[in-house]
Amino acid sequence: MxxxxxxxxxxxxxxxxxxxxxxxxxxxxxxxxxxxxxxxPKIEEALQGHTVGAKVDLHLEPEDAFGDFDENLLxxxxxxxxxxxxxxxxxxxxxxxxxxxxxxxxxxxxYTITEIYPEHVVLDGNHPLSGIALRLxxxxxxxxxxxxxxxxxxxxxxxxxxxxxxxxxDSGGGLLH
Numbered sequence: 001m002x003x004x005x006x007x008x009x010x011x012x013x014x015x016x017x018x019x020x021x022x023x024x025x026x027x028x029x030x031x032x033x034x035x036x037x038x039x040x041p042k043i044e045e046a047l048q049g050h051t052v053g054a055k056v057d058l059h060l061e062p063e064d065a066f067g068d069f070d071e072n073l074l075x076x077x078x079x080x081x082x083x084x085x086x087x088x089x090x091x092x093x094x095x096x097x098x099x100x101x102x103x104x105x106x107x108x109x110x111y112t113i114t115e116i117y118p119e120h121v122v123l124d125g126n127h128p129l130s131g132i133a134l135r136l137x138x139x140x141x142x143x144x145x146x147x148x149x150x151x152x153x154x155x156x157x158x159x160x161x162x163x164x165x166x167x168x169x170d171s172g173g174g175l176l177h
Contacts (some may be wrong), residue, residue, distance in 0.1 A: 001143045006151055007055035010142035010158045016135045018059075026170055029141040030136055036154030040065060043136070054140040061133050069131030073109065075102050094125070098156045147166070 003009055010029035016022050031036040034047065042064040046056050062068050081098040094107040101123075105111075109125035116122075150156055 003050050007034050008144050008146045013138045018133045031156040033156045034149050039157050056138045058136045065134050066127040066130045075105050075124030077101050077121050
């Protein structure tokens with residue numbers, strides 16, 4: 001079966017930066033809905049017409065992946081607004097930011113705590129891979145028609161390449177690891 005819109009593909013991959021450093025390896029096949037919200041458009045486009053066993057190598061510029069790094073998504077916030085046990089690398093949903101945080105901090109963004117100082121915390125609302133050109137080597141392990149439920153939802157529930165705060169299963173707010 002050829003990959004077309006409204007089907008499900010099971011993929012494995014190796015994701016590298018342009019210097020060849022491995023950023024992510026997916027050894028066990030994971031299902032993604034084509035034509036929905038699971039994959040970046042350039043990845044879906046590259047997979048079209050392929051079938052089981054295909055290997056696809058992609059080069060993604062930042063604008064085709066996670067966008068350019070945006071300095072306007074960096075915020076220096078008072079350390080006292082956050083729990084004492086926070087650590088660098090923790091993420092916090094914008095909807096869960098303390099109300100006294102900067103009013104210009106978008107609430108529909110996932111922030112990473114990148115630095116902790118005695119008096120301040122640095123929040124970064126950029127995707128960790130923003131501003132980075134990526135190389136992605138994909139292998140197609142399985143292709144099938146999407147179920148009605150998957151088509152209706154627009155997803156197989158796998159959101160590696162898409163972060164939708166409002167749709168996250170744990171979107172009740174608070175700190176997420």
